[in-house]
Amino acid sequence: MATGKITRETVDRLQAGSSPAFLWDDALKGFGVRASTSGSKTYIFQYRMGGREAKTKRYTIGKHGSPWTAATARMEAVRILTMVRQRTDPVYADKERRREAVELAFDAYADRFAKSCTGKGWRALVDRSLRLHLVPLIRDKPITQIIRTDIVIALDEIPIEQIANRRNVFAVARRLFRWAVSRGDIKISPMEGMETPKAVKPRDRWLTDKELPRIWNAAPLTHPCFGPIVRLLIATGQRREEVSGVDWSELDREARMWTLPGERTKNGEPNYIPLSDLAIAELDRVAGREKWPSRGRTFATSTGGGFSGFAKGKLKLDKLIGEDGGEPMPPWRLHDLRRTVATGFQRLGVRFEVTEAILNHVGGSRAGVAGIYQRHDWKPEKTEALRAWNDHLQSILSD
Numbered sequence: 340m341a342t343g344k345i346t347r348e349t350v351d352r353l354q355a356g357s358s359p360a361f362l363w364d365d366a367l368k369g370f371g372v373r374a375s376t377s378g379s380k381t382y383i384f385q386y387r388m389g390g391r392e393a394k395t396k397r398y399t400i401g402k403h404g405s406p407w408t409a410a411t412a413r414m415e416a417v418r419i420l421t422m423v424r425q426r427t428d429p430v431y432a433d434k435e436r437r438r439e440a441v442e443l444a445f446d447a448y449a450d451r452f453a454k455s456c457t458g459k460g461w462r463a464l465v466d467r468s469l470r471l472h473l474v475p476l477i478r479d480k481p482i483t484q485i486i487r488t489d490i491v492i493a494l495d496e497i498p499i500e501q502i503a504n505r506r507n508v509f510a511v512a513r514r515l516f517r518w519a520v521s522r523g524d525i526k527i528s529p530m531e532g533m534e535t536p537k538a539v540k541p542r543d544r545w546l547t548d549k550e551l552p553r554i555w556n557a558a559p560l561t562h563p564c565f566g567p568i569v570r571l572l573i574a575t576g577q578r579r580e581e582v583s584g585v586d587w588s589e590l591d592r593e594a595r596m597w598t599l600p601g602e603r604t605k606n607g608e609p610n611y612i613p614l615s616d617l618a619i620a621e622l623d624r625v626a627g628r629e630k631w632p633s634r635g636r637t638f639a640t641s642t643g644g645g646f647s648g649f650a651k652g653k654l655k656l657d658k659l660i661g662e663d664g665g666e667p668m669p670p671w672r673l674h675d676l677r678r679t680v681a682t683g684f685q686r687l688g689v690r691f692e693v694t695e696a697i698l699n700h701v702g703g704s705r706a707g708v709a710g711i712y713q714r715h716d717w718k719p720e721k722t723e724a725l726r727a728w729n730d731h732l733q734s735i736l737s738d
Contacts, residue, residue, distance in 0.1 A: 370416040382412035439481035460605040468511040557659040564638040565652030574618040576680030610699040613722040615729035
């Protein structure tokens with residue numbers, strides 16, 4: 340085994356024959372250079388973690404040439420020797436460093452966490468919270484190095500009036516770090532002991548019988564897609580995304596039924612919504628005839644994509660209502676229409692279970708054991724409830 344001072348000159352002279360050649364430094368034990376049969380030369384460091392009985396390990400410093408020269412490789416060998424003396428395995432430490440830089444970088448780790456999430460509604464919330472609020476600030480910082488201050492800064496960036504958004508982002512971050520703990524990637528969550536943002540005060544806004552006709556009548560003047568969407572929200576009580584994303588293949592005019600697939604609902608459960616006279620009349624206007632298309636987006640934009648201009652549509656709708664000569668209308672949201680339908684059912688004496696079935700709520704009467712054993716689909720009762728709601732709407736629209 341050749342030994343000697345590893346310098347630029349000795350490295351240049353080192354040549355391999357039919358097998359690789361080695362030169363081990365006579366001053367720094369374990370530091371060496373290997374010349375391969377192809378002519379390349381690599382600086383190495385050989386060590387044992389433990390006594391003479393321990394297995395010899397070899398750490399590759401790098402190939403001869405910038406940045407590794409005899410001098411820089413020697414400094415690196417000294418660093419590695421210090422690690423060994425401190426009982427830190429440099430091979431393991433190097434693998435962990437690379438893992439932190441790639442696998443445990445927050446942006447990549449957040450993506451894996453999002454893919455592990457189930458439930459359409461929760462998955463959408465996770466994707467949005469990570470994409471808009473967490474990844475842009477934390478970026479590729481290793482998850483093992485994230486501290487509480489990183490999360491606080493991300494939450495502080497959310498406008499203070501967005502109470503629900505702040506609470507949602509907090510919930511997503513907390514779940515992500517708990518997931519990391521369960522996988523053994525971190526020992527303790529940086530959010531341990533953090534106070535949960537205050538809860539949002541539940542909204543109780545619903546539209547009165549004087550307000551609904553004003554919305555109904557002004558809606559068609561806003562946008563070819565937005566107007567019918569608003570009217571169907573009033574007529575069916577379904578969610579905004581469910582109505583705006585409806586496909587003609589889900590609608591059956593003859594059966595007067597809208598079959599909403601589970602992959603498009605918030606809770607993943609399919610729903611069957613009987614179509615009332617007002618709902619069918621509105622869909623007839625959208626189709627331009629009484630024979631509806633067999634497939635395709637019901638509310639497609641000029642480019643063929645799905646409608647997404649809710650903010651602009653709502654602003655225009657509020658402007659039109661403000662100019663209709665009626666009393667100023669208190670602030671309201673599109674989701675308040677869903678609460679209005681539920682309240683209307685209550686006023687009309689519709690059973691709570693039927694209301695839950697129409698709104699496709701899994702909680703309440705459909706939760707727990709009752710949800711497992713109660714498999715009645717309530718179609719006749721839902722049809723009757725929506726007929727009564729349709730009659731009520733027609734009566735207030737004709738006043």
